[in-house]
Amino acid sequence: MSGVEAGPVAPFGARLAAAMDANGPLCVGIDPHASLLQAWGLPDDVDGLREFSLRVVDALGGKVAAFKPQSAFFERHGSRGLAVLEEVVAAARAAGSGSTGTLTIVDAKRGDIGSTMSAYAEAFLADGSPLAGDALTVSPYLGFGSLQPAVELAAATGRGLFVLCLTSNKEGLEVQHARTGGPEGALDRAVGGTVAALMAARAAVLNAGAEPMGSVGLVVGATIGDAVRATGTDLVAVNGPLLAPGVGAQGAGERELAATFGDARRNVLASSSRAVLGAGPDPDALVRAARAAAREAQAALRS
């Protein structure tokens, strides 16, 4: 990333590219819904949450490119739930092979201003913070520039960001497809374009020249139909990872992945939560479900 010295570990973009080559372009979301805890025969409390999440890491660690624990399902159990999230991050780091285990994207979708954003960055991106995985999802809808503290700390510690761009839900359109008025300092080619295109252009600047790809990724849902084209969003120019939720439970599959991402597909990390987790609690069934999803993603994105 421009202007910031890299930390001792390889940058997130390079580590994710290697993990996708080794295990296929699939991220398994750890979303311990109350209904899934029940289906697994676990109580909807902190003990159930812990058992569920650690079983997922145990079964799939080293077998998928990344995990994406959804913070909301941990937060709903209060401070003890957050302690479980810390445990999950540590377990993923220790799982599988390699010095950094299985990559973890903490899905907390943070976004705020100034010193508050700095505090979020310290919580989720600083070395030694118990909530810091390898990357964090962030919301740029207080202005992309408001994410700067996170951009800087991620670069300094070899971590990554996934910036919401075109989300998988239909309500996102009213913000993401809106046209910008050309705010002062906006990138020339994106002024007057859509908000989504501007977010992608901002990420592209941060990733310029990085190989095999930069560490500032975008979230682009696999369910969005032709929204990439409709919003004029240049995903190829982003040169960063593209997290694609919406696979499985929200209806997207091989066809949608291939159609949505076109020439940017090599940088896509497909993400599925309920469709994989629903195969549990049997660890072998979890592995089979994850492998099937990874094969589908591989066929759509890398053939």
Ligand SMILES: O=C(O)c1cc(=O)[nH]c(=O)n1[C@@H]1O[C@H](COP(=O)(O)O)[C@@H](O)[C@H]1O
């Ligand atoms: O950032 C995300 O991961 C995300 C962005 C988005 O646009 N849509 C979306 O569904 N997600 C997350 O991806 C997961 C989807 O779960 P499943 O629908 O069960 O696969 C949830 O944790 C969502 O919060």
